[in-house]
Amino acid sequence: MSTVISSEQALRSAVRSALVAPSIFNTQPWRWQLDPPRARLYADRSRQLLVADPTGRLLTISCGVALHHARTVLAATGQIADVARLPDPADRDLLAELTVEGCAEPQLEQLLAAGAIQRRRTDRRPFSPRPVPEAACRTLARAAGRQGAHALALDRDRVPLFALTAVRASLMELADPDYRAELADWTHRPPWSGDGVDTGSSVRAVARRVPVRDYAPFGGPTLPAGPEDDRGARYLLIYTDTDLPGDWIRAGEALSAVLLSAVSAGLATAPISDVTELSATRDELRELLPRPGCPQIAVRIGYPPDGTPPPTARRLPEEVVELPPC
């Protein structure tokens, strides 16, 4: 009995922590169903970005991040959890089922990663000239590899090519009126919605090594960009061998592992997905890979300037989590 109660508490805490996971345009496109000793993660297709993400790939990656956040908290609270990804071929919205199966002593790395969940922010400000150590990039690549995806830290001489791709992605997307309408929608959400990207968490376009997505092309208050220009930043490309929904979940789990591992090492992070949203620019990224593969998302990593960006809004737990009947 006590095991069931503690696994239920652990699941509640894991799912609650997963609600602060990052997601494309802060859409939070997930639903959780608690059924101790299980928790089920569903895709919420009503929150899909139909222009930037017509296949639901980035929606699924976002849910993969939430899944890894929940797994991390379970591990840190001493629970052994089995994960079944896409367990029901008849229900493709059921992305994963977590089942608590026993107890184990948490490892330091899991405790540190769990501790990073609430501290993590997408930091869109340019990072400092202090270089990210090569050893840190290797640690992040290993963290991604353990989740079943690859993370490549781009060599510095490949960054200009990546920057060209980012410029092209930005120009092509902003030239599309449907994309602009979708961006305007998700950057001008009513305060009660608890979702979307407020322009106040973005920075205006400034000279930097690789441009980042412009969330304020229509104006609005932004964070001060500061004096830096990303000179010390590294760019990681997360990719998979194939391009199926199961790979997208794994890519999301790898993204989460990279973000949490970076934050626990004192680094700041910012996902970059616009470069993967159009097939033309996604194809350009394939050229940067060491072998055939499917680029899923990039991440900028670096030492941040002073201060921390403000937290972004989240939906209320009761809107997202279905509890077991009393």
Ligand SMILES: Cc1cc2nc3c(=O)[nH]c(=O)nc-3n(C[C@H](O)[C@H](O)[C@H](O)COP(=O)(O)O)c2cc1C
């Ligand atoms: C799949 C995915 C794609 C994202 N793409 C971008 C992006 O292209 N540019 C960006 O600045 N942030 C991107 N983000 C970060 C989200 O905008 C961010 O997580 C969300 O606004 C919530 O803010 P927070 O991460 O600070 O909690 C992405 C996040 C995910 C999970």
